[in-house]
């Protein structure tokens with residue numbers, strides 16, 4: 001029943017009531033009770049002191065063993081808050097922790113990646129099983145070269161910087177689990193893993209040319225992060241051919257992290273031409289890191305004209321800091337101005 005009906009009922013029942021003494025009708029009681037409830041609601045909300053982080057993020061614990069918490073998409077915020085920073089500082093202080101040299105001590109055996117790999121070769125991996133049985137107990141046997149995580153320092157290091165890039169891009173486009181994202185040159189998923197974790201299954205796409213990186217992604221990173229169920233669509237290719245991603249999908253975000261600077265300008269333009277119609281008009285964004293020499297080498301006016309012919313426009317340049325190290329990244333933002 002709407003507020004109008006309640007008021008209407010109150011007026012009409014009053015009109016038909018006998019005019020003796022003070023008569024309190026049922027509709028009037030309902031009105032009075034609702035008014036009181038609304039009053040107390042506002043009173044209580046104004047009295048409550050909430051130190052919630054901006055953006056209304058709710059943090060929930062991940063399953064045991066994953067070592068952290070994850071922000072669910074209740075609000076806009078994805079990046080680490082000042083409260084989070086204070087919390088971790090407190091934990092270090094309360095535990096009396098100080099940075100130590102990474103040297104051999106009881107129970108701890110620091111080794112280089114090369115030594116780790118040699119151990120894996122010498123001792124047949126970390127298998128306790130002997131002989132032909134040794135291959136029968138691992139559902140997805142991973143090459144030793146990948147198990148030692150050399151790829152975390154192959155390119156785009158530090159590996160942790162992937163999180164910074166994710167946070168910046170995700171918040172820039174107000175990423176939601178049902179957003180569609182395409183990365184050009186996702187490498188070993190340093191950035192992509194964070195998107196895949198956040199997005200619905202099948203919503204992360206990537207075109208990558210390097211076979212070793214793709215092996216790392218499929219055989220080590222996705223399984224070890226428990227993300228196989230997210231079924232990212234990762235395709236091997238180097239000529240900006242996006243046909244395998246289907247003709248239906250419209251992207252909320254297309255990004256190239258440290259990639260366009262390694263490509264011939266002509267190939268970048270081929271990519272933009274093919275992708276312009278796959279970007280959601282107005283709200284969708286293309287982000288390119290480091291520089292846009294494919295554009296500036298043409299000259300400002302010529303570049304603007306060429307972008308305009310594709311229905312694209314340049315919106316501006318941004319930087320974002322890293323959470324963990326003294327570094328900032330530069331990003332160039334584009335959108336599709338017409339459908």
Ligand SMILES: C[S@@+](CC[C@H](N)C(=O)[O-])C[C@H]1O[C@@H](n2cnc3c(N)ncnc32)[C@H](O)[C@@H]1O
Nearest residue numbers: 155156185186187190208209210238257258259
């Ligand atoms: C510096 S890495 C960056 C990887 C990832 N974007 C990151 O930030 O961690 C550049 C990546 O672009 C890929 N790449 C370069 N040219 C490409 C092309 N034409 N098509 C697809 N991928 C390409 C490389 O193989 C490499 O994985």
